[in-house]
Amino acid sequence: MRIEARLAGLALAVILVGISGCTGDVPPDRPTVGTLGAVDCPADVADAVVGAVDCAWLTVPESRARPDSPLIQVLVTTVRAPSGAPDREPMLVTGSASRPNYAGIAPLAQRVRRDVIIVDTRGTGHSTPSLSCPEVKATAPQIWVTPDSADDRLRAAIASCHARLTSEGIGVASYDLVEAAADLETLRVALDVEMWNVTGYGAGTRLAFELLRQAPDHIRTLTADSPDVPGTDPRLLAGTASQEAVQAVLAACSRHPRCRARYPEPEALLDKAMTSLRSEPLRLSVDLQGDRVPILLEPGLLARALRQMLSDGGSSGPLFTAGSIPSVLAAVVTRRKGDLGSMFAQFLRYEDPLCLGYRTPCLPAMTVALGAELSMLCRDIAPFSVEPRTRLRPGFDDAYEDSPWWWVCDSWPVGPADPTVAAPPVSNVPTLVALGRFPPYSPEPAIRRALAGLTAASYVTDPERPHNVLPRPCAAGVRNRWVDMPMPFSDSPCPKETPISWT
C-alpha cells in the first residue's frame, strides 16, 4: 500500500475521531499496542514545519518483556513531500534523547522528495511519559557561579529525578535503545511500510544502528550523519576528538593569510589560553536571561565552549562556528573580559548544565529528556565501555577526564542491556556515512573502525562544517542522489576543503 493511501487513512481517522468528539493533543483513552491514533500536531511542530504535516500517537508497551506492561505513547510526525511521493520509500529520522529539531529536519522532505517520518523517541519530546529532569536544569546557573560544588549538586539532582520517575511508576530501565528501536519496527508495521530509508544524526544514529540490528530486511538505505556508533564510548571520544579538532582549526588558520595576519602564531593560541586560565581563571559578568551572573571561566569551561562552537553548526549564531575559534582564544589570551562576557552569555544562555560541550546543539527546540539519555547511556553504552581513558591536554582534561558523565550512572541505576546492543554493526544494507572536516564528536578513523562490518558503506566528508554536515550543500547533494540510487563509492565526492569564514 502506498504511504499516501495510508496517510489518507490517517486523515480519515482524524475526521472519525473528530466526529466522536475525541480530537485533541492527548492520547486516546484506550489505545491498543501497535495502533496509530491521528491527532492535531502539537503547536510547536505545526509552527516549525512549512507545508503538509500529519501527527499520530503510536501506542507501545513500556516493556516488551512484561506481559502486564503499562502502555506508553510515542509521537509520530510525517512531513509530506511537497509534490507528493508516490511509490517512493519514506525517510525515517531516528532521534536521540532530545526533542527532534522539526524546523531543521522538515526541509529534508523537499530535498529527497520523499515523505519524512519523525519520531519523538520514547520518553522524550512530546512522547508520554516524559523522562525529563527539571531537577537537574534547576541547578543552573548556580553551577556556573560556583563550579566547585557542581558535582554534588548534579549528583543530588539526578538521584532526585530518578526517584521521582520511579515513584510515578515509570520503569526507567525500559527507555533504552532496544525498546526504542522496537517501537520503530512497531511503527513500520502499523504504517504498513515494506521498506524505508533510515537516517540519523549524532546520538540519534545509535538508534538507527540498533534498528539495523533488529530489522535489517526492511531498511532500504541507512544514512548516518556525524554518527555515534555501537562499540564506541562517546565519553572517550569527546576529549581526544575535541582537542584534535580545535588544533586542526588553528592549523587551518595559520595557512590562511588573513587569519594568520589577524592572529599571529594561531597554533599556539590554545596552549596560551589554557595556561592563562589555569594560572588565573577569569571572573566574568554574564547576562543570563536578564540577570547579571558572575561566572568563573576555567580551562574546562573554555574547552567545552570550544567543542560547542564546533558542533552547533551555527544554529545558535555565527559565534558557534569553527571560524570563530581563534577570536575566542585570542580574547582569553588578552583577557578581554567584556568580549568574553558577551560570548559566554551566548554559550550559557540555555539552562541545561549538562549540555554545553557534551551535546549538540543546546537549542531550546531540542530540549533533552535527561532521564531517557541516562537510561541509554547507563544501559547501552557505559556497561560495555572497556577502553582506558586517554590523557588529554590542559583544559580538555578538566572537561572530559573529570566530566560528570563518567559518574552519572552511579545515580541512575538501570542495569546493563544485552551486550549485543554495543556490538559493532554488521550488515550489507547500503549505508552512507557523512562526516565533518574538524569532527569534535565523530573522528573518521574511530568511525571507520567501528563500522568496518558495514560492507556497503560509503563515506562523504564535508569540506567546511565539523558536525551535522548533511544540511550542507555538497554532502546534502550527495545524499539526495545516493538515496535514489544507493550505489557505493570509494572517495568522498566533496572537495577536500573550502575556505573558512574567519571572524
Added chain:
Amino acid sequence: MSIDERLRDGLRLNGAAIPDDTESALDTIWRRRRRRLRLRVVAASVAVVGAAAIAPWAVDEFRDQSPVIATSSSSQLVGTWAVDVPAGSGEISGRWIVRVRPNGGLVLDPPAGFREQLTPGSTLQVTGSSLRTNALVDYPGCQLPGAAIGRYSWERTGSTVVFRVVSDGCEARQRLFAAPWEAA
C-alpha cells in the same frame, strides 16, 4: 508495360478494394458514437453522485496533497524574481535571484559576495495575503527560538511584490524579504 499503364492498373485495383456498402459502414460508425456518448453521460452522472458523496473527505485530502501554492492569487508569487538587498546587510547585500515553484518550493541564488553555502530545500506556504517560509533556515542563527519560520504578509502590484514582516527572528531572511521582489 509503360509507367502510365502500371499506374492506371494500380489505381483500378485500389478502387476495387473500397467496400461497396459504405453507407451501412457509416451507419455502424454513428451507432457506435451514439453508444459511447450515452456511456459517457452515464459515467459522468455516476462520478458527480460519487463526488458529492465523498466531497468532505475528498476536499480535505485534496487540500493536504495540493501544492502549497494553490489559489489563483497566491500563484502570483510563482516565477522568478530579482531581489536587490541594499548595501549594509553584510553578505546578504547584493542581487538575489529567487525562484518560486508552483509546489511552494523556493530556490535561492545568492549574490557573489555571499559566503555561506545554501542548501536547496526551502518552502513558501501561502494563505491569502499571508505566507510562512523556512527560507535560509540553515543560515547561522536561524534555528534560534522564533527564527526557524518567518511570517510575512505580501502584496503584488504589477511586476513587484512587497512583503511586510509579521514575525521573523532570522535576520538574514528579514533582509531578503525587506527588499521588493521584481519579476525577472
